[in-house]
Amino acid sequence: MKYIEAKNYNDLSRKAANILSAQVILKPDAVLGLATGSTPIGTYKQLIEWYEKGDIDFSGVRTVNLDEYVGVTPDDPHSYRYFMNTNLFDHVNIKKSNTNVPSGTAVDMEKECERYNNLISELGGIDLQLLGIGHNGHIGFNEPGQAFEKMTHIVELGESTREANKRFFDSYDAVPHYAITMGIKAIMQARKLVLIANGSDKEEIIKKAIYGPVTPEVPASILQLHPDVTVICCFKD
Ligand code: GLP
Numbered sequence: 001m002k003y004i005e006a007k008n009y010n011d012l013s014r015k016a017a018n019i020l021s022a023q024v025i026l027k028p029d030a031v032l033g034l035a036t037g038s039t040p041i042g043t044y045k046q047l048i049e050w051y052e053k054g055d056i057d058f059s060g061v062r063t064v065n066l067d068e069y070v071g072v073t074p075d076d077p078h079s080y081r082y083f084m085n086t087n088l089f090d091h092v093n094i095k096k097s098n099t100n101v102p103s104g105t106a107v108d109m110e111k112e113c114e115r116y117n118n119l120i121s122e123l124g125g126i127d128l129q130l131l132g133i134g135h136n137g138h139i140g141f142n143e144p145g146q147a148f149e150k151m152t153h154i155v156e157l158g159e160s161t162r163e164a165n166k167r168f169f170d171s172y173d174a175v176p177h178y179a180i181t182m183g184i185k186a187i188m189q190a191r192k193l194v195l196i197a198n199g200s201d202k203e204e205i206i207k208k209a210i211y212g213p214v215t216p217e218v219p220a221s222i223l224q225l226h227p228d229v230t231v232i233c234c235f236k237d
Pocket of ligand 1: 035036037038039040066067131132133134138139140141161165
């Protein structure tokens, strides 16, 4: 595991964007696993800037996102599909048909999980997966206490996750109770992982995840067992 402490959020974003962009330069049809949340916004901004300068070409890139809220339609500004379109996809030359976010509104959600797993296999697996981390150690929406081996599945969101994410909604009650997420097994199968964490409130959970015991109580702790992980942090506010 490589551990990098960035000087500030800008530096963190540039470092993460550099790794993503190197991946795309080395493999123009790379499969990028992407994440939502506040943390990757700067990374996506940096990638857009480099795209505008002509330094990155997304025309062959395929993407798979980690997760989506159940019951939220893709055109809803709270959806992760909407987040990805507005924060990255709409601003670069990626083909929308090459971008994938699990559906939160499929009629049969179990079938949607199966479809998403098959899709990742058909794409040849994920070359590089970008990850954020929740205060309780979740990655994607893999909440503490869930089995490590899971592929894409439906998860009930814990109170602390709904509390943390209520800033994006009108109220706590408006935060969905369920999400569809790539599981730990799917994340661990990515060839390369980049975990980004920003802010003093993430320091404790990052230390637990990196130095603590590997346990489903801290889902991100499983990353200690992956052969190619880069953790980029900035704990300054
Ligand atoms: C959500 C997402 C996670 C993300 C986490 C942290 O719960 N499902 O993928 O890592 O938020 O978000 P932030 O970067 O806003 O702290």
